[in-house]
Amino acid sequence: MIAAIGATHVARGDNPPVATPARATFSVTYAVEIASATATTATVRWELAGIDEIARIRLRFDPERFEKFEGTGVLERRRGEIVWTPNAPYAHLTYQAALRHRRAPDKGFDSYIGDGWVVMRTSALFPRSAVLFRRDIEPEPKSRARLVFRLPRGWDAVTAMPPAGTREFVVESRGRFDHPRGWLILGRFHRTDATLHGTAVTIAGPAGAGVPPDRILALLDRALPLMHDLLGARTRLLIVIGADPMWRGGLSGEDSFYMHGNRPLQTPDRTSPYLHELFHVTAPFRPAWDAHWLAEGLAEFYSIELQRRIGELDDRRYTQALRFFARYGVWGHDFTRDQSHAIHNNSAPLVLYALDRRIRHATNDAHSLDDVVHALAQEGGVVTTARFLGTLRRVTGKSYAAFFRRHVYQGEIPPLPDVGISRDTVESLRSGKDAVGKGLEAGHAVVGAHPPDAGSE
């Protein structure tokens, strides 16, 4: 079963094959230089060789983060965009990339250099790009790409990409022009490596930051087999631990996620930030504009559900988690249109829990939400709310259109009498004593675990 899912990933290109493609028609070397531990920018250089088949490359970027583009050939400059017509067959491009970036003006950093370490996504160093090929010259263009870091003395580098030498990585992505992907950490940091259930796991972070790695590995050791059964196996997982003043939450990326060191394996509201991000990283589908409630709701629902299955949550605490969802959810809003944190992380997981109960009840436990999510994972691609509803019907043989109208589009709280949740109980839950402040937690966010084009977020 797992092998079949893995094959699907490779065919879709979400999980790039580990082996270098048989035939590359040109080569790309990405070199990132950080001159000192106090630098605020990196110098990034692209060296291209044998590129007769490349007509031009369009780069799109935030002008606050990228500047000083120079290169061979012709660079047409617009604000936030460069159209580069490189000279063939050899060409190079250099630019400066800012090392610090705040997730939002008043939020923590999602890209940071400080105290001898750098934590960021590769997208902080590489703008989104689109390449126009000359197919008359090469009908099947394909790059072979490497990423090389030139760093201050004693600095190391870990990325979500396979290593190819000291501070050097194999770059493989979807498409014909390979683009660096996922999270990375540079500098002086602690790293722990393990292979768990076929997944090469690396946990890396500044010294003293976060949950001890062996406790994270113990959680993954028990949760990964269940995650793989549900969504398919992945060969690599990098967990990068951040420290203040970085964003105090989790952020998923390709084959990797970021987690602030102050986030626990299980929060006081019983959810698990680590399992939440692991769900995003593993899921080979991405949400359409109207299905963020679904992607976030599934990640949060399975963060408690998988903990229950591996014995980390007993029935009492599991029920407690559901009651927090009810209490801190926002009700009476259309989930497909309202993008608020409370709907994504409280209302949606409770409705998905209720949906799971409905499916199990209606099919005499022959089916569950697992089967529906598993089917979505096998198909991959973009999931809309309508496609999810269609998959539900196909897998379970029943229509849940009325349930969706009431609890997703109208956002009504699902009555769950066996765990003491109804429309009337929400108010009493809100005035209850067991306040944890779930609504005030820093939370987490997903930004394109599977971006539509390589390098975008």
Ligand SMILES: [Zn+2]
């Ligand atoms: Zn999320």
